[in-house]
Structures are given as C-alpha cells and as structure tokens.
Amino acid sequence: MHIILKKNIEELQHQFGFDEEDSKLFEIFCNFCIVSTSFLGRYNPYLVTTQEDDASIDGIAFIIDGDLISTEDDAKQIFSTHKTGLDTKLIITQAKSGDKFKKEEIANFGLGIKDFLSLDPKLPNGSINKEALKILEVILNNLSKIRNKIPDIEISYCTSGIYKEEREINAAFEILERDVENLDMFNSVIVKALGRTELIKIWSNINTTNEAKLQLREYFGIPKMPNIPQSYIALVSAKEFVDNLLTDDNGNIKNEVFEENIRAYLGDTPVNNKIKSTLQDDSKSKIFSVLNNGITIVTPELTLTPNSKVIELKNYQIINGCQTSNTLFENYDSIDEETSIVVKCIESTDEDSISEIISATNSQTVIPFESFFSLKEKSKLIQNYFNVKNEDVNSDSNIFFERRENEYKHKQYQQSRIFDIKLLCRAYNAMFLDQPHNSARYVTKIFDVQKDELFKLDDHEAPYYTSALAHYKFSSMINSKKSDANKYSFLRWHIFFIFKHVIHGKVENIKSNSNKIDKYCSKIINILSSSDKKYEYYFQECFNIIDSIELPTRDSIKRGKYQSDLLTATTSYLKTPNSGS
Template sequence: MHRVVRAHLDDFQVKHAVSDNQSKQFEAFLNYAIFRTHCAENIEPRDLVYEGDDPGIDGVMIFVDDSYVSSVEEVEEALRDRKRDADVTVVFTQAKTSESWSKGEINTFESAINDFLSEAASYPHSEFMKNAREVFNTVLTHVGKIRDGKPKAEIYFATTARAADADEILAASSAIQRSVAGTGYFSSVHVELINRDSIVELWTAAEGQVEATLKVLGMAPFPKTPGIDEGYAVTVRAKEFIDQILVDGNGRLRQRIFEENVRDFLGSAGDVNQEMAETLLDQVKQKRFGILNNGITMISPDVRVGSLEISIRDFQIVNGCQTSNVLFENRDSIGADATIMLKLIETSDAAVIDDIVRSTNRQAKVEENQFLATLDAVKALERYFEARGAEDDLRLYFERRKNQFSHRENVKAIRVFDIKEIARCVAAMFLDKPDIASRYPNRLTSEMRAQVFDPTYQEEVYHAAAYTLYRLKILMSNNRIEQRYSKLRWHMIMAIKYYICGNVMPNMSSRKIKEKCEEIEAFMGKGDDGTINAIRDLCASIVDIDDITRDKLKGSSLAQDVKAKALAFREANPPKTSKTTA
C-alpha cells in the first residue's frame, strides 16, 4: 500500500476504531468515503463490509435520494406514498491495497457484478450479499416510482496505484460499463478506476473542511444584526457558483452542503423546477436567471471579503436546494452570462442558525417534523452532553447538527452520536425496540419521534444508552468481545440494561431513573476481566450468534427472547454494580 494512502487509512482507523486486518480496513475506508458522497448520515463503517463468502465484490450500497437503505423494509418505506419519483443509485465497490492495476482482478469484479444482477446467482454469497440482492430486487419492483424508470449504477474499482493509463486496464473498465449497461437494469452506468490520489480526495472530501472562493459581480452588506457577524447579498456567475460551491474535486454534487436544508431535491418534473430548467436551457432567458430566481441562502462560520472576491469555509445551503440541484443538472448548458444571487451569512450561533433555517424554509410548504434539530428536547440534550463533557474524562459528543465536530482533530468519530444514532440508542435500550433501531431507524425520527424525544425524559437515559453502545464498540474494536456480535449491538444494549437493572425500571421521566443510568455507566466503564467476561457470557447466553439472520433481527420476537434470557442470566449471575469509573 502506498505510504500516503496508508497514513490516511491510519487516520480513518483511529477516528472510527476499525480494527480489522489492513485489507478489510481498506474496504471499509473506500466504502465509507464513497458513502459520504451520497449520504450525510453517520454510519458505522463496519456495517459497510462483510465476512463470509466473497464473490468478488467488496461493497454494495443502495441509496434512495440521499438516504442509505439496507433492508427490503427500508426500500418499501422510502418509496411508499411518494409524490415524486425518487433518485435511486446502486453502488458496487472493489478495494485492492496493491500499488498496481490488474486486468484479471477487474474482469473478476465485472463477472461478480453481472452474477449479482442475474436472476439466479451462481457465485457463493454471504448473508450480507444475499440481503443486498434482496434489496436490489425490491428496488426493481418499484421502478414506476424511480426517476427515469430505472436506478443508476456507480461502480468503483480502487487500488493505491497511480492513475491507470494502460490500454488493457482502460479496456477492462469500459467492458464493465458495457456489460452492466447491457443488463437493461440501469438508466446510466458510471465506472471509475479509483487511484491513490482520488481515494485521498474522496477521504478528505468526506472528513475535511469545505472551502471556496467566488469572484463577485456585485455585493451589498447587511446592517449589523445581533448574533450575526457579517451578512452580504452577493451576485455571482452561475457557472462559477456551480464549479466552486456545488461540485467537488471529482465532479460530484457536494451532498453534505445541503445537510442544514430541511427539504430534499424534488426533481425536475415539478412545475417550478421544470420552469427553472427551461429558463436555463434557453440561451437568452438564462441571462435573466439571476433576476427571475429568488436566490440562495448560505451560512458559514467564516466569511472573508476582498475587493473582487469572497471566500467561505464550511458553508451550508439552508435555502435554495431546488435551485442548486437544477443548476447542477443543467450545468453543461449554462453560459458565462447567467447569474445567481446569494445571501451569505456568517454566524456560529446555533440559535441564530435555527431561526434562519426555519424562517427561510417557511416560504415553502415544509412539514414540522423536518425541523427535528430545532426541537427544544433535542436542544436540551445538546446542552446536557456539553455539560457532561466538561465533567467526564471520556467525553461523548451529541451532534445536533451534521458535522458539528468533524473538524475538531481531537474528537474521534466513535464518540460522536448524531440525532438518529441517539434515537436508536434510547429506543433500543429503554423503549425495548432493538428491532426498530436495527432495521427501521428512520421511524424513530419520524412517526415515533414524540416517543423517542419526549421532553419529560431525564437526559441521563440518552447518555447512558449512548455510553453503553460506545463501550461495546470499543470492546469489539480491540477484540475483547467478538466483532461478529456487532450486528446484534442494539439487542445487546437492551440486554445489558436488564442484566444490570432487572425487570422493573422507573419511568424515564422519574428522577429514580438517574440511579439506574449511573449503575449502567459504572458497569460499562469498568475494564477488568470480570466485567468483560460477564458481558461476553451475557452475549453468549442471549443468542446463538451463528443462528442470527437479518430476518430474525427485524422481528420483535427476538427482542422478547433476548429480554427473557438476559433476566435469566441476571438471576444465575447477579451483577456487581459498584459505581466505579472508566
């Protein structure tokens, strides 16, 4: 492996506590970096790789719009009752640590993809790959709800070599494109040979800061406003806005800059977006685009103004997702005279950002549940984690806003919990819903959000659930607990609650729940052999891990069985719950 790539891989390993062998680490590294180009959600990198029979594909990821779907149920849920067609992308990856290209390995990758796509696969498939095939087949049953009538395919073959230039390697890449396109399953097929430079670019785009400089055609400052450092109304060329703001170094749309925008792209078929597209496709009308369009609102913690240009860092588009996506889709038709107006606001004040997000998006119909990050209960949770962090030696971070801590070098990703991950933790541990946390996590922040983020709950329940999961991840990463239990982690944190606290739990709004949370954290914080052995034995007693399938994980009967066995284990092996610290 090339030394520069290895250095970034080491950084990835430390941040995410991935402790597999180098080959498996590199697979997780590639899959995670590509995942982040499609989806802003946090994910456990280990969930993107698999053990068992390997047909020649290292990763399969399927996205509906900008959401990752990993089960048949999530596909059904994502495509149910839609008012517009969805963008669906199927991603295949193969990662090789070698510093050279191999035509034979690329051919094997092609063969494996075609076998995956066939109606009756011949290659041996692990449970992960069997599930991926089921998800893909479910996607095909919903093509009537997919934009262009078919999903898109993206195929990545990665090495740590220089950029490929040998004819046989380029021909092998073209052969993948032709054969996969020939299946007729996809509206487009993109094949990319990832070299050592491009994988570093993918990784830095996934984890690094986003910066851009724009040449301005006109600019006017806003008056001084409390909570806002600076504000400007700026006119720039649409082409430069696309090139500098919307597109990353690999020519892809920067999905992460829309994380604060509560609305997804609604597609080009809607009346407003179609009219925008028609304006851009007309070489005369597009010159008036900046006047006809309402403009785009952006926030940034760092706006620097020069005489003829303006620089921004870590920016977010909080209003203008539709305009931005239409500009991106029609970028090849946009000339030098098309302009766009930007409202640039410099602030780091979370409350001000909340106000801007809510007010700018009230101008269009947006459902209340799309403002999840602005809920009072969620804000209170952020304040609690900050206060605990000032006291605890081993701090956990609650990420109310996406990438809130991504640029702080001393913060490891394994200690960061976003809203969805916190919801999964508390639902699994204290609501006895590990099946939903495992297989239907989006429900926790939609129809179940009032139950999950009840403002009367004591904040300790969220911290205890997150801390338990964090400790389990650490113990698995250093192999003190077998990593194959990772797929059962949501059931395990529920089992630990019952092992430590027994069957009778105080209400989550009661002050008495705080004592139970302290007991859980004290137990999980101990690293002695007796505690680790107790957790190992608990894991072994609640399930036969070799018998656990994805179908069993999504059923409530497994949760009930785990509860009963955890209580039986407690009776046979009473826990030692002295309150020691990590």
C-alpha cells in the first residue's frame, strides 16, 4: 500500500485503538473519511462499518439535520418534533484495499445497493444493514418533513490506487448512478470514485482544521457565481486580522494557512520593507488599505452575520497576500488601531475554481511559471512523501522538497538536501522521463517541453523522491571528492539517466504511473540510503560506461545523439559478465 496512505491509516488505528486486519482497517478508514465530510461531530467509524456478511456494502450512514443517525429510535426521535425541511442523506460505501478499480466489483457493488434499496434484500445482511433498513423506512414514512420531500444519496467506491477515469470503469459508475436514479427514491444521486489521492486529501482536511472569526468594518457582497456560492470584499482592522487569522495559541504565526500560497515569506525584500515603512509612518498607516493590494482568502465554509458584521471562516487558506500578512505579523507593535486592510473572502470547494483564483490573483506580480506547479495536487503529495520517507531512512539520507519558494528558508537544513521545483524537475526529467539532454539545457526548457509530463495526477511519488536522492548522493560524492566524481559533474543528468539501469542490471523503462514503479524504485532507494554507501560502486559503474565511449562536449550533451549513444553503451555494458547488479 502507498506509504502516505498507510501512515494515515495507522494514525486512525492509533486514535481509536482498532485491532483489525489491514483490509478491515482500510474499510474503517474510508468510512471515516467519507462520513466526516458530511458529519462534523465525534463518532466511532466502527458504528458505520458493516460486517463481513453485508454483501457488497462496507459502510452505511444516515445524516439527518446534521446529526449522524445510527438507530431506528434516533431516527424516530429526530422526526418527532415539528421541525420540517430536514436535510437527509444516505451514505453507502465500498472499500477495496487493492489498487485497481475493477468493472466487475463495481457492478457487484451496484447489485448490492439495488438489493438493499429494494427494502426486501435477498443478499446476506448483518446487524448494521438491518438497522439501516429500519432507519430508511422511518425516513420514507416522514418524507413531508424532509427537504425536497425526498432524501439524497451519496455512493462512494474506494481503492488504494489511482482513479484514471478509464472508459469501461467510467461506464460502470455511470450505470450504477443511472440504476439508482431510476429507483426514484432520491432527490440527488452522487457517485464518487475515490483513490488514494482523494482519500489522503480528505484525511488531511479532517485533521487540519483552522477556524477564525473576523469583525468587519465595512463590506459588500459579490453576486453568486458558478462554484462560488458567496464572496465578500471587506475592510478589517489590521491588528484584528493578525490576532484572529494569523496568530496561534502560542503567539506564533500559523504557517499552515499559507499552504496554498505560491511563495513562502521572503523576508527583507524591498517590497516587504516598503510595507514595513508604511506601517511605521503615522500618516501613511491611516491609508494603508488603499496603498496595499490586500489579502485574498479561500474557504470551503463561510458564514456572515450581517447585523454584527462578523464573518466566520473554516479551513481557510490565504492564497494571495503572504508577504503582507507576514510583514504585518512581524511589525505588529507598529500597527495603529486605525490601520485597516482589504480582505477578499471567497467560499468554494471546487478545486478547478480555486486553482484559477490562485493563478489569477498571483499573475499580477512577477512569479516564475514553474512556481505554479506547486499548486498541483501531486506536488503536495510528493512533499508529504519526502517527509514520510525521511522517517524511514537514516538521517544521512534526509532530503526535502521545497514545494513553495523559500519555504525552508528559516530551517537549518543543509542546502544540498533541499530540492526546489526546478531542481527536482531536472532530476526527475533526466532519470525517469529519459530526457537528460533537456535537463542539461537552460532549466526553463524543461517546463516548455515537458510541462504536461510533470506532476501528473496518476504518477507515483517514488520516482520523484528517487531522482532527488540520487542527485543528493552524487553531489555528496562530488563534495567529498570520491571516485573522481567531480570529473563527471557536467554529465550528472546523463548519469542519473543510466543509474537506474545499472542498479537493475538491465535496460528497462518503467513508467511513473505503472504499478511496478514503486518496487522498481525501492531497490534504488535501498542502495542509495545504505549505510555502507554501496551506491558509490554503482556510480563508478556509470563512470565506466561513460569512459567506454567518446567523452562529449558541453554542447553535445544538450542533444539527443549523445543520450542515444550512452544508452547503447549501457545496454552493451550490462550484457557483459560481472557488470551491474
């Protein structure tokens, strides 16, 4: 199972003290993630996880008027009041711990759902399903008290793999959705395919809740837009903004609210120093709100109370204004009580809309094109992967992916261990996209030629980490003057290109989205992180291959011919006895 997903499941297991087999733990984890997106209270996910005899259904839950209803009596109680218009949702899940979405299993899931919703199921049903049938009957007997006079249903199918939207799999989900819609039992029918990317993100959102209230001095609303239910432009106290949105309980700045910001805080730059001087100038500080571009905040949940002019934000992210925010925090004592700042608050849960907002609000300043790769969901997963791997290897092999510009500026990490977007992409492009000649060229060339191949959603994270670790270890050899590595430093990208073949003892191209890639990378990682520095032997083998053909000029390494000649030499070298692994 994927290393980050496995860690997340272990965290859930630790929180609740579950003692179950891995497959059952995955079911419980999926149910917890899915139900927690609709129910915000505390609960034991075991209560919504079905038993082994509940055919094709691994989880079932009812959310009525914001409450998780698990018994018939609870359902009767909630409908016993005079309250009407109750939001009512049925959640049904299936979780497969394997990494594939299989048409036949999706079809079986659909069969189990239709059998259950018949209210007279023929397939085996355990205690949770039987109780759920009683709850459903209570709901159907109280349709007059339900919003839209009919409940909603959300169906989720989960695996530990990556959902690639293949044609037949898509069709299987569409058939399931159509079959449930044709029952005419539900107002809204939503069918979701959740792979590890989606599950990891849900888990992260569940465990990183930040909430804040902000008193507005003035505000005006923006009309509702597609995927943006509400948004406001407000004038707020700069001091209250720092107190309520930026400062944690220990008096430190909440760095987590800048995760979606393209750049981290840059410190003493001319722009930030100008913001500082404006705050310290009595006359200018009073017109700070018109001198500064302001702050843009995106949140999945926003509540405005018009009478009191108080806005509540949940799980908010400051997507533009990181420099202003940090400068305000650092110069808090210089902020006048009358100093105001313009804050734009946008409510949205649509990832595409949020990415467009981030891109648009940051395009007004000079930001390198490659910085926008930090917004990709895959780049966030890769950063998490680096952090998890650092726990598994010895500290001598720790490396860090600086997803956002200057993110680790104030960390005491050795510079050679930090990989920004540009350096990581050069190493990955050379080693796993087989484009060392482009990596040897001007760095932005990679983003011109290979931009569609970088940080793809179906890529595994291991190749990115492996290429960075190879780069770090080779650089260490150069710095410590081992094996004349410095002689080959200008060929580093071509060395990474053949290094993987040398370790595996044969030329074989495994794609980054292949199910084989994690195992393929694992062998390379184990050698690179070995305490006996066995990797030095394999780098020396690469040097031998390079020496077997004519040494290229610095100009020729930027062309494909040398790469082709080197691959031919590598293939030949590995066929000789006692070479490679």
